[in-house]
Amino acid sequence: MEVFAWMIGIALLAIATAVYLWSSRRPVKKMLPPAPPVTDVEFGMDLSPETPLPQSKPAPYTPELPRRYGRDQMALLARDPYWLFAYWEISATKQEEFSSRYGPEAWHTSRPVLRLYDITGVDFKGNNANTYVDIAVNEEADNWYMEVGQPNRSFCVDLGRILSTGQFVTLLRSNIAHTPRASLSERFDEEWMWLEGVYRSLLRYHFGLSSPLLLEEISARMGKEFIPVGISSPVGLPIGISSPGVSSVGISSLIGVPERPSPRREPERVVVAAPESLQKGFPAPVGLPEGMILPAGLPKGAAKATRPKPRRKKGV
Amino acid sequence: MAKGYLALVLHAHLPFVRHPEHQYSLEEKWLYEAVLECYIPLIWVFENLVNDSVPFRLTLSLSPPLLTMFADGFLQQRCRNYLNKLIELADKEVHRTNGGPFYGPARMYQDRLRRTQNTMNHYNWNLIEAFKKFKEAGRLEIITCAATHGYLPLLFVNPAAVKVQIAAAVDLYRKFFGHNPPGMWLPECAYAPGIDLYLKENGIRFFFLDSHGVLFASHRPRFGIYAPVFCPTGVAAFGRDIESSKQVWSAKEGYPGDFDYREYYRDIGFDEDFNYVRDYIHPDGIRVNTGLKYFRITGRTNHKEPYVPEWATQKAATHAGNFMFNREHQIRYLNHFMDRPPLLVAPYDAELFGHWWFEGPQWLEFLIRKTVYDQDIVELVTPSDYLRLHPCNQVVTPCASSWGNKGYHEVWLCGSNDWVYRHLHWGADRMVELAQRFPGSEGMLRRALNQAARELLLAQSSDWPFIMATGTMVDYAVRRFKTHMSNFKGIYQQVTECRLEDDWVADLESRHNIFPDIDYRVYAEA
Numbered sequence: 001m002e003v004f005a006w007m008i009g010i011a012l013l014a015i016a017t018a019v020y021l022w023s024s025r026r027p028v029k030k031m032l033p034p035a036p037p038v039t040d041v042e043f044g045m046d047l048s049p050e051t052p053l054p055q056s057k058p059a060p061y062t063p064e065l066p067r068r069y070g071r072d073q074m075a076l077l078a079r080d081p082y083w084l085f086a087y088w089e090i091s092a093t094k095q096e097e098f099s100s101r102y103g104p105e106a107w108h109t110s111r112p113v114l115r116l117y118d119i120t121g122v123d124f125k126g127n128n129a130n131t132y133v134d135i136a137v138n139e140e141a142d143n144w145y146m147e148v149g150q151p152n153r154s155f156c157v158d159l160g161r162i163l164s165t166g167q168f169v170t171l172l173r174s175n176i177a178h179t180p181r182a183s184l185s186e187r188f189d190e191e192w193m194w195l196e197g198v199y200r201s202l203l204r205y206h207f208g209l210s211s212p213l214l215l216e217e218i219s220a221r222m223g224k225e226f227i228p229v230g231i232s233s234p235v236g237l238p239i240g241i242s243s244p245g246v247s248s249v250g251i252s253s254l255i256g257v258p259e260r261p262s263p264r265r266e267p268e269r270v271v272v273a274a275p276e277s278l279q280k281g282f283p284a285p286v287g288l289p290e291g292m293i294l295p296a297g298l299p300k301g302a303a304k305a306t307r308p309k310p311r312r313k314k315g316v
Numbered sequence: 317m318a319k320g321y322l323a324l325v326l327h328a329h330l331p332f333v334r335h336p337e338h339q340y341s342l343e344e345k346w347l348y349e350a351v352l353e354c355y356i357p358l359i360w361v362f363e364n365l366v367n368d369s370v371p372f373r374l375t376l377s378l379s380p381p382l383l384t385m386f387a388d389g390f391l392q393q394r395c396r397n398y399l400n401k402l403i404e405l406a407d408k409e410v411h412r413t414n415g416g417p418f419y420g421p422a423r424m425y426q427d428r429l430r431r432t433q434n435t436m437n438h439y440n441w442n443l444i445e446a447f448k449k450f451k452e453a454g455r456l457e458i459i460t461c462a463a464t465h466g467y468l469p470l471l472f473v474n475p476a477a478v479k480v481q482i483a484a485a486v487d488l489y490r491k492f493f494g495h496n497p498p499g500m501w502l503p504e505c506a507y508a509p510g511i512d513l514y515l516k517e518n519g520i521r522f523f524f525l526d527s528h529g530v531l532f533a534s535h536r537p538r539f540g541i542y543a544p545v546f547c548p549t550g551v552a553a554f555g556r557d558i559e560s561s562k563q564v565w566s567a568k569e570g571y572p573g574d575f576d577y578r579e580y581y582r583d584i585g586f587d588e589d590f591n592y593v594r595d596y597i598h599p600d601g602i603r604v605n606t607g608l609k610y611f612r613i614t615g616r617t618n619h620k621e622p623y624v625p626e627w628a629t630q631k632a633a634t635h636a637g638n639f640m641f642n643r644e645h646q647i648r649y650l651n652h653f654m655d656r657p658p659l660l661v662a663p664y665d666a667e668l669f670g671h672w673w674f675e676g677p678q679w680l681e682f683l684i685r686k687t688v689y690d691q692d693i694v695e696l697v698t699p700s701d702y703l704r705l706h707p708c709n710q711v712v713t714p715c716a717s718s719w720g721n722k723g724y725h726e727v728w729l730c731g732s733n734d735w736v737y738r739h740l741h742w743g744a745d746r747m748v749e750l751a752q753r754f755p756g757s758e759g760m761l762r763r764a765l766n767q768a769a770r771e772l773l774l775a776q777s778s779d780w781p782f783i784m785a786t787g788t789m790v791d792y793a794v795r796r797f798k799t800h801m802s803n804f805k806g807i808y809q810q811v812t813e814c815r816l817e818d819d820w821v822a823d824l825e826s827r828h829n830i831f832p833d834i835d836y837r838v839y840a841e842a
Contacts, residue, residue, distance in 0.1 A: 062795040063802035069742050075473050077737065078716070080724035087738050143734065152534075175473055178509075180716035180724055185534035191711040193546045 068142075074159055076174035081151030081182035086114065087143035088159050088172055098171065102163060110161035112137050115168060116146060119176065120153040126170075129156075134168075151182040318695035320647030321659045321702060322687065323554065324680075325524065327501045328355065328666035329379035329465055331779035331796075332830050334391055340599050343792060347385055348398040353607060354670040355443055356432050357677040362450045365684060372455055372684045373696045376447065376666070377501035379461040380488045381777075383444060384830045387492070392441040399436070402607065403429045405596045409584070409608060417622040418610040424625050425608050444492055451493070457698035460489040460497040463831070466776035467728045469508035469716060470737060476839050477744035477776065479514045483838055484773065484831055486518045491833065498700050499523060501663075503778050505556070506718035506725065512547040522552040522699045524663055525714055528723055530555030532715035542650055542658035544702065545712045553714045554699055559646060560662040563639060571635040572673035576627045579611040579620055580672055609674075632675040636682035644693040659702055660694075732790075733781035739801045743772045746808050751840035754811075761811065764821045765836040768807040770828055775800035800828070 074088040099107055114137055117129035137144055148155065159172040330350055335341040365372055378386075385391050406426040413422040439445040450456040462468060463484035471477040482500065489497040499522040500515060507525055515523060522544065530541045530553060537545050541555030564570050571577075585597050585606040597604050611620035612628070643660060650658035669676030687696055697705075720727035729737070750765055757765060775797055783793035803824055810816045 059791065060795060062791075063798050065739055065798055065801055065805070071742070073738075073742070075737065075741055077470060077473070077725070077729060079726050079729045080722065083726075085729055085734060087734070089738070143738075178716070180508075181532040181534065184532060185536040185712075187535035189535060190538060191535070192708055193550060193711045194708045 072172055074157070074172035074174040076155065076157050076177040078155075078177040078179045079145070081179050082147060082149050084116075084146045084148055084155060084157070084177055084179070085143065086146065086157050086159075086174060088174075089142060090159070090171055094171060098161070098169065102169065106163060107161070110163045110169070112139060112141070113160055113162050113168065114144060114146070115158040115160055115170070116148070117156045117158070118148075118150075118153055119156050122154075124156055124176070126173075134162075148179060151179050154178050318657060319651055319693045320643075320657045320695070321697040322560075322643055322694050323375060323659060323661045323697055323699060323702065324684075325375040325377070325501075325661065325663035326358070326666040326669070327377040327379075327461070327663060328382055329377070329461060329503075330382055330385070330667075331777050332381040332384065332464065332774060332828075334385065334388065334827070334829075336390055336827060342598065342604070343789075344391070344394060345398070345604070347391065348395050349605075349607065349671060350667055351395055351443065352399065352402070352429075352432055353674075354667050354677075356435055357670040358666065358680070359435060359439075359443065359446045360431075361677045361681040361684075362446075362455065364681060366450060366453050366455060370685060370688050372688055373457065373698050373701060374455065374684070375457045375459060375499075375698045377459045377461050378444075378447065379465055379501075379503075380463050380485045381465065381830060383488060383492055386443045388829070396436070396441060399429065399433060401596060403433065405593075405606060406608065413610075420625060421610045421623045422608070448493065457498060457700055458493065459499040459501060460485045461501045462503050463488070464773045464777040465503040465779060466773070467503055467506050467718075467725070467778035467781065468511050469506050469718075469725060470728060471740060471744065471776060472508055472511065473737075473741050474744035474748065475510075475514070476748045477740070477772075478511060479517070479841075480769070480838055481773070481776065482514050482518050482520070484834055486520070487833065488831060496520075504718045504720055504728070504782075505529065505663075506720075506728070506778075507553075507714060508716040509547075509713050512549045512551040512553075512714075515551045516549040520551060522554060522703065524554050524556065524661065526717050526719040526723060527556050527558050529553065529714050529717035530712075532717070533712035534715070535710075535712050537710055537712050539654055539656075539658070539710070542654065542660070543656065543706070544659065544699070544709055545714065546709050548711060548713060552699065552703060552709065554659070554661045554702075556663055556719065557646075557660040560639070560643065560660055561664075563642065564662070564664060564668075571639075571679065572668075572676070573613065574631050574635070575613045575615055576624070576631045577613055578609055578623050578628060578674040579613045580609065580674070582609055582611040582620055584608045584610070628675050629678055632678040633682045636679050636686055639679075639683055640686045640691065640694070644691060647693055656706055659697070727785050728778060728781045730785055732787075733784040736781055736784075736797055739797075740776055743775065743801060743804050747772050747804075747836070747839045750808065750811065751837050755837065755840065760816055760818050760821065762836075763825065764807050764811055764816055766834050767821055767824050767828070768804055768811070769834050769836040769839065770831055771800045771804040771807065771824065773834075774828060774830065775804065803828075 068089045070091055071089060072091050072094050074086065077085045079085050095107065102110075114135040115132055116135060117124065117132045119129050122128055122130060135144070135146060146157075154176055155178075156176050157174045158170045160168050160170040162168050328350075330346055331343075333341065333343040333347055335344055403426075406422070406429050409422040410419070410426050413419045435446075447456060447458060451458045462481040464481070466477070466481040468478050468481060471481065485500070486497060496519045498520075500520045502511070502523050502525075505524055505526045507523070507529055512523075527541050530537055530545055533545060533553075537543070541557060544552045544554045546552055562569065564572070583605040585593055585608075586603050590601075590603075593603070593606065594601070596606050610623055612623045614621045646660065647658055669680060673679075684696065687694055703709075716725075717723055718725060718727070747769060750768060754761070754765060777796075780793040780797040783789050807821065807824075810821075
């Protein structure tokens with residue numbers, strides 16, 4: 001009987017050992033090289049190592065950073081032509097000031113709102129924005145993405161509270177952010193600069209010089225429908241402006257925009273380009289005057305000349 | 317006379333990875349791999365060309381963290397140990413593979429690693445000496461990059477942060493090369509109007525943008541990306557040529573995916589018996605790449621055939637010829653529309669060449685030789701060369717942009733990394749405050765304030781948000797970011813509360829020893 005029990009014991013031990021050895025070897029055998037990428041990515045960061053740090057070891061110490069620094073701060077960043085990002089922090093002092101001014105209950109009876117101003121071309125004084133839109137945010141939120149869907153415009157945002165009376169009270173105001181352009185500029189007049197401070201304006205013919213491949217590539221990258229510009233047409237690209245992306249707040253759809261110029265038109269557009277160039281098709285480029293050789297090297301300050309005068313129509 | 321120009325630009329950068337506190341650091345290995353697989357092979361290319369008196373011109377951007385790490389004695393020593401270990405493995409491999417299909421590539425690695433050792437010894441283990449030599453030979457135009465590769469448009473909320481990213485980089489360049497850098501590679505080609513003002517203040521004459529940064533400029537550039545433009549400040553912006561980028565960069569259509577080229581994803585660190593490679597992988601037994609890779613890409617499946625170096629070399633020559641042919645074609649076409657020779661700007665990450673695309677440096681050498689000797693349509697130039705030849709350029713305001721995914725700032729400002737800017741902006745504001753509060757300082761206080769500037773700069777590196785966004789090694793990026801911010805905050809508090817812990821500051825100085833000559837007061841001048 002005793003022998004039998006011993007035999008069982010030994011058998012169990014053997015099985016356990018076998019299982020242990022097998023399982024400890026297994027992960028090593030299983031280790032495969034990292035899978036090659038399937039998507040068409042660029043090779044930018046391939047130097048990053050392919051293996052995670054060991055799980056067994058305690059993770060190295062990482063200090064924690066404060067969620068807030070006890071200051072009044074609001075920053076606005078343009079992420080791309082269509083989206084803005086804001087973060088903010090309100091100090092306790094600010095909150096107390098609000099309460100002492102509007103009553104001890106006012107904080108709780110009011111609700112936080114982001115008021116986003118379109119201040120394109122405006123010297124913003126707080127009440128002279130082109131348009132604005134209010135975005136309700138959570139009481140706990142301290143950052144927000146805003147879809148504006150409008151390239152090449154300037155924005156500023158206030159964090160404020162709307163009182164039960166409907167009055168908006170500004171607590172913080174951000175810096176100004178400008179959404180990047182998403183298409184070719186429609187400003188065709190040209191200004192040229194000599195490195196040596198000598199300036200010579202050239203003729204103001206314009207032609208967007210782009211091979212179709214180039215535009216295809218841009219359109220692929222931007223996920224936009226891009227209509228190739230014919231070499232002869234200096235007309236700006238008609239581009240769908242609003243972004244199809246998922247939005248936390250789709251502002252363009254929220255605002256009943258009063259007198260907003262068509263988004264396709266450049267706000268700063270100055271029609272100086274000689275209209276006859278549009279008619280003539282592709283104009284031959286004209287070079288610099290012969291013998292216009294300038295000293296090489298670099299300027300302390302490259303001088304800039306005034307805008308070229310409108311070209312006179314030649315008798316054709 | 318040439319009908320057009322080609323400007324080849326290589327941007328070399330790694331984040332500052334120096335970890336004397338660890339015996340082994342996976343992140344330091346980024347540096348050693350890049351040195352052995354990219355920078356040394358590129359140096360061989362330049363040596364070959366210079367020895368053969370090939371009159372080439374190429375632009376190379378060396379980021380300040382990279383320059384600092386090249387010159388750092390501690391990292392040089394560790395790099396030497398890394399190389400020695402690898403030579404030991406390569407020697408073993410030559411015996412192991414003898415008579416088999418991998419003997420050829422094994423011998424190749426053995427030769428290359430020994431040659432690497434000779435090259436490193438020749439330059440006293442400091443690669444700056446090598447690049448400087450090619451610069452002085454008139455072949456390389458070496459430019460700089462922002463101090464810690466900070467993503468400038470997102471730091472621009474406080475212009476002082478941008479200003480110092482530029483100024484500290486210029487100072488470091490001057491220290492190593494003895495004169496001001498002619499141009500700057502903006503980290504990630506990230507630009508916003510106004511940044512050029514600080515470039516101008518620091519004597520920078522040009523920078524690079526992705527194609528749409530120039531194309532979408534206002535007013536519309538007459539020559540698109542085929543001629544540089546001047547910002548209103550007079551600093552020149554050069555736009556990336558899309559066609560030449562795609563042929564090299566694209567993982568799907570680009571040259572590097574050719575079936576005869578070396579397969580990156582098969583490495584003996586993963587393929588061979590654990591006990592055999594144990595001494596050459598992570599000390600905790602984690603398998604890592606050794607750099608010894610014996611297969612060619614072969615095809616789209618997992619089936620791989622042995623690498624044949626001669627075939628790959630042949631392909632690199634063919635691809636260089638194809639690239640050349642396409643540029644000639646492109647330039648002939650563009651000549652119809654321009655009153656001056658078109659310029660094609662082809663910028664690449666230097667780390668692409670040799671590490672991922674093993675044959676990249678060979679391709680580059682073939683391309684340069686072919687351009688110089690086999691045709692007369694295209695001439696190699698650097699931005700400074702171009703501006704000397706064509707000093708009159710159109711004035712426009714370039715478009716805010718980057719060369720990251722989707723072309724703007726989203727990679728560096730998204731759900732996984734947007735939290736960093738709250739801290740970075742606070743840090744820049746506090747640094748300016750410190751600089752204004754202490755217009756003069758002595759001894760330990762001065763050292764602490766300078767170290768605060770270093771910690772802030774290190775936290776500003778665009779590599780941290782980038783890694784957070786890509787999702788691999790996120791812990792490391794978060795740790796580095798938080799560590800530097802926390803060090804900055806610690807110094808700020810100790811300084812303002814007059815309770816400096818001298819030993820702690822001294823310890824930080826010794827470990828985070830980038831920009832040894834920085835003067836924190838530069839933040840007050842912005």
